[in-house]
Amino acid sequence: MTVEKHLEASCLKLALERRHHRVLTDISCSFKPFELTAVVGPNGAGKSSLLQCLAGVLAPTVGHIELNGEAVEQISAAERARRSAYLPQSETPAWSLSSADLVALGLLPWGRPADRERRVAAALQLVDAQQFAHRPVTQLSGGELRRVQLARLLVGEAPLLIADEPTAALDIRHQLQLMQNFRRQADAGKTVVLALHDLSLAARYCDRILLLHDGHLRAQGTPEDVFTPALVGDVYGVSCEFRWRDGVADFVPLDLL
Amino acid sequence: MLKPGKFVLAMLFAALPLALIAALVSGPVPVDLGAALSQGWHSDSSDAVILWQLRLPRALLAILVGAALGMGGAAMQGMLRNPLAEPALLGVSSGAALAAILLLYYGLAWLSGWLLPALAIFGAFCAVACVWMLAGRGASASRLVLAGVAINAFLSALMALALNYAPSMFAMQEIVFWLLGSLANRGWDQLLLAVPFILFGGVLLYCARNYLRALSLGEDSAASLGFRGRRYPLMVLLGIASAVGAAVAVAGTIGFVGLVVPHLMRPLVKQDPGRLLWSSALAGALLLLLADILVINFVGAQELRIGAVTAFIGAPFFFWLIVSARRGQQL
Numbered sequence: 001m002t003v004e005k006h007l008e009a010s011c012l013k014l015a016l017e018r019r020h021h022r023v024l025t026d027i028s029c030s031f032k033p034f035e036l037t038a039v040v041g042p043n044g045a046g047k048s049s050l051l052q053c054l055a056g057v058l059a060p061t062v063g064h065i066e067l068n069g070e071a072v073e074q075i076s077a078a079e080r081a082r083r084s085a086y087l088p089q090s091e092t093p094a095w096s097l098s099s100a101d102l103v104a105l106g107l108l109p110w111g112r113p114a115d116r117e118r119r120v121a122a123a124l125q126l127v128d129a130q131q132f133a134h135r136p137v138t139q140l141s142g143g144e145l146r147r148v149q150l151a152r153l154l155v156g157e158a159p160l161l162i163a164d165e166p167t168a169a170l171d172i173r174h175q176l177q178l179m180q181n182f183r184r185q186a187d188a189g190k191t192v193v194l195a196l197h198d199l200s201l202a203a204r205y206c207d208r209i210l211l212l213h214d215g216h217l218r219a220q221g222t223p224e225d226v227f228t229p230a231l232v233g234d235v236y237g238v239s240c241e242f243r244w245r246d247g248v249a250d251f252v253p254l255d256l257l
Numbered sequence: 258m259l260k261p262g263k264f265v266l267a268m269l270f271a272a273l274p275l276a277l278i279a280a281l282v283s284g285p286v287p288v289d290l291g292a293a294l295s296q297g298w299h300s301d302s303s304d305a306v307i308l309w310q311l312r313l314p315r316a317l318l319a320i321l322v323g324a325a326l327g328m329g330g331a332a333m334q335g336m337l338r339n340p341l342a343e344p345a346l347l348g349v350s351s352g353a354a355l356a357a358i359l360l361l362y363y364g365l366a367w368l369s370g371w372l373l374p375a376l377a378i379f380g381a382f383c384a385v386a387c388v389w390m391l392a393g394r395g396a397s398a399s400r401l402v403l404a405g406v407a408i409n410a411f412l413s414a415l416m417a418l419a420l421n422y423a424p425s426m427f428a429m430q431e432i433v434f435w436l437l438g439s440l441a442n443r444g445w446d447q448l449l450l451a452v453p454f455i456l457f458g459g460v461l462l463y464c465a466r467n468y469l470r471a472l473s474l475g476e477d478s479a480a481s482l483g484f485r486g487r488r489y490p491l492m493v494l495l496g497i498a499s500a501v502g503a504a505v506a507v508a509g510t511i512g513f514v515g516l517v518v519p520h521l522m523r524p525l526v527k528q529d530p531g532r533l534l535w536s537s538a539l540a541g542a543l544l545l546l547l548a549d550i551l552v553i554n555f556v557g558a559q560e561l562r563i564g565a566v567t568a569f570i571g572a573p574f575f576f577w578l579i580v581s582a583r584r585g586q587q588l
Contacts, residue, residue: 081483
């Protein structure tokens with residue numbers, strides 16, 4: 001089982017059409033190891049679609065995606081699954097599996113590794129969910145289920161982690177814990193891409209921000225570069241300010257524009 | 258110490274050979290099982306003929322058909338992520354049934370013991386191919402079901418038409434009895450015809466077990482886990498068409514096994530759609546064998562049809578399901 005530890009992902013001139021509606025237009029961006037990237041933008045900006053293209057769930061209409069310089073079309077589906085792990089915005093388990101069994105599904109691309117149980121336990125520990133390892137997932141609250149699903153994302157060895165609004169449904173403690181987790185994953189050399197709505201969390205934990213608007217990439221760069229009241233105000237249609245204190249940003253929306 | 262789920266599975270496994278022996282001693286004529294067995298396949302004694310040419314193929318067919326129906330149901334529920342799905346949803350049964358009915362309608366079934374089941378398997382494949390093409394590229398589960406309902410409705414209309422214009426009362430009776438499902442008067446011919454298809458279907462479904470597991474997270478997550486494209490759904494559909502199509506072809510339409518058995522087995526395998534496949538095959542085999550023993554031992558003017566027996570098992574099961582759902586349990 002050889003897995004590349006580091007992985008660079010690039011989207012080149014990506015466009016996506018669904019039912020004659022342009023969801024993404026001309027997006028070029030790349031994601032590097034050791035980097036935690038947040039994809040932000042208003043509802044319907046195309047965040048989820050971009051993440052789905054990157055994860056191989058959707059195929060872009062135009063343009064292509066490369067993993068470590070290799071076009072994804074050249075990579076088998078199984079190999080691609082070993083390179084990137086993805087958590088969709090909403091994932092409803094069909095059966096009442098136990099939390100531990102649901103997490104173990106994240107190891108499917110690697111067959112049945114011998115240390116499966118240890119890895120599952122470790123992943124559950126990461127998201128503070130070891131206490132309901134044996135509870136059926138249908139008996140968990142929304143936030144608890146989300147944490148178990150995050151453990152499913154983290155249990156494998158994929159060097160590229162993609163999560164769509166992972167902090168939604170989580171309480172503030174687990175939001176912070178989760179972002180710290182993703183930060184640690186990035187510091188360990190993984191490439192992490194998250195879609196986020198909370199701009200304060202994005203500014204505080206992420207190295208890079210992609211700001212999407214109407215399927216277009218409006219800006220990309222460090223949080224300081226992207227999160228300016230003028231740019232964010234224009235994209236979201238609100239007046240706002242960012243209060244920076246020791247590298248921690250406070251995003252304060254003021255009023256509708 | 259075995260866990261409760263594994264213990265029940267082990268019991269089911271142990272019950273199967275016992276049920277097989279029970280099936281071999283069941284029948285209107287008492288047979289000395291030990292003597293008949295030792296006399297062997299080629300013996301001309303009546304006991305040996307009854308055992309080797311009548312009871313053994315019938316019992317093995319019950320096991321095979323039950324296993325195919327159970328496994329097909331488990332695969333169907335796994336693929337559609339729906340505990341109420343059954344193989345018939347895809348038109349497998351009605352495709353096979355229509356082909357068989359047309360043959361009975363034109364009175365051609367007697368030409369060869371092979372003709373009817375072979376044509377019925379062909380019918381099953383045609384129906385599933387129609388559903389697959391109607392659902393179109395990248396079809397979601399709900400679109401597959403919709404296509405299945407459409408094809409099923411059309412095939413049922415054709416079957417009703419065939420019944421309506423049945424050339425004789427005799428043909429009509431034959432059609433109705435075939436639709437009720439039966440294992441009576443089936444021999445090695447039918448068994449040998451069904452075996453390769455059911456085995457092939459079983460192998461396909463077994464190969465798709467990880468796809469079914471990944472699907473418990475949803476189609477997007479399954480795609481991100483490496484189960485992308487049309488290959489895996491096609492594998493499951495082909496597997497169901499082959500296994501269930503062959504089962505229906507030799508035994509007629511036997512309802513409820515594919516629906517009820519996976520439901521009963523799911524808690525025993527910790528809801529794992531992968532292990533559900535073989536455990537449903539095991540339980541389906543046992544259920545149909547027991548139902549057939551009941552049929553054999555039922556004394557009446559008319560032969561009791563096994564499809565009627567399974568329907569009687571299926572209906573109370575749903576009552577139980579409703580009662581437990583009302584008590585607030587998970588469906």
